[in-house]
C-alpha cells in the first residue's frame with residue numbers, strides 16, 4: 001500500500017490520467033479508477049466515490065451502481081469520513097490545534113474508526129487549498145479556515161447523533 005502522506009495526491013494525479021485517456025462520462029474509465037482506488041487504499045470510500053464521479057462528470061449514483069456490479073470492490077461503510085490536512089501551510093495557520101480538537105472530540109487517531117463504526121479519521125498531507133486552511137474534508141466536502149470552535153460545531157453534531 002502507498003504511504004499515507006502521498007497516497008491521496010498520487011491517486012488524484014492517476015485519476016486525471018485515467019479521465020484523460022478514457023474521456024469524461026466513460027463508465028469503463030470509472031471502473032478502472034475504482035479498481036485502482038481499491039488497490040491503493042484497500043476500499044473505495046465515500047469521498048473517493050465522489051471524487052471519481054466528479055472527475056468523470058458522472059452522477060455519484062452511477063458510481064455506486066457500477067461498484068455493485070464489481071464484487072471484488074469493498075465500500076467503506078462508515079457514515080462519515082473525516083480527512084484533516086496535515087500539511088505545513090495549514091500547520092502554520094493553526095491546524096495543530098484543529099487536529100488535536102478533532103482527535104479529542106472523536107476519541108480516535110488517524111486511520112481509526114469510532115467504536116460505533118460511524119466515523120473514520122484520516123490525515124492528508126495537503127489538499128492544495130492552502131490559502132483557505134486549516135482545511136478538513138467531511139464526506140468529500142471541504143470545511144475551510146477551521147479553528148477549535150468550528151471543529152466543535154461541525155463534529156459535535158456528528159458525534160451527538
Ligand code: FES
Nearest residue numbers: 085087090127130
Ligand atoms: S497545507 Fe493544507 S491544504 Fe495545503
